[in-house]
Amino acid sequence: MADSFEFELVSPERLLLSEKVTEVVIPATLGEMTVMAKHAPTMTTIKPGVVTVKLASGGVKKYVVFGGFADILPTGCTLLAESAVPQEEANRDLFQRRIDALRQDISDAPTDEHRTRLEHMLGDLTHLNHAMPHE
Known part of the structure; x- marks a missing residue:
């Protein structure tokens, strides 16, 4: 049996998961x-x-995350997500709201560097939306 470690997935809204796990695959x-x-x-x-x-x-549990960062230690991993939901709660409406908000942020971006970063995020989000199994 694989060794286990503590994993926490936290978003500003809530603690989504805090359990012993054997493996976590994250979209770094x-x-x-x-x-x-x-x-x-x-x-x-x-x-x-x-x-x-x-x-x-x-x-096995799956969660959709919309950015953030992970702190990984030999004894555990904490993923602090900007926003996250269980995969079964991720629907087209949720993605479309986020895509629309990002497009507005891009048009309001104060610098080219900020706009470029947001455009990369929009590309990642659009790709993820097309890859998700929506109902």
Whole structure:
């Protein structure tokens, strides 16, 4: 049996998950990353994507995150999401509201650098929306 570690997924709205897990796959900005017990200490930013959590109890849970960062230690991982929902709650309405808000933010961006960052986020979010199994 794989070693387990503590994982917490936190958004400003609520604590979504706090459990012992064996593996967490996170959408890090520089590429998908798998976290396991005894992982080297790392901090990384998170882009819009799906977090897949393998629970120590045997189940799997998935969450859609809309950015944030992860703090990874050998004994645990905390993902602080800008916003997150269980995957089953992610619907077209939610994505469309976020896409519309990002487009408005892009048009109001004070600098080219800020606009470019928002445009990358919009690309990630649009890609994620098309990849999600919507009802």
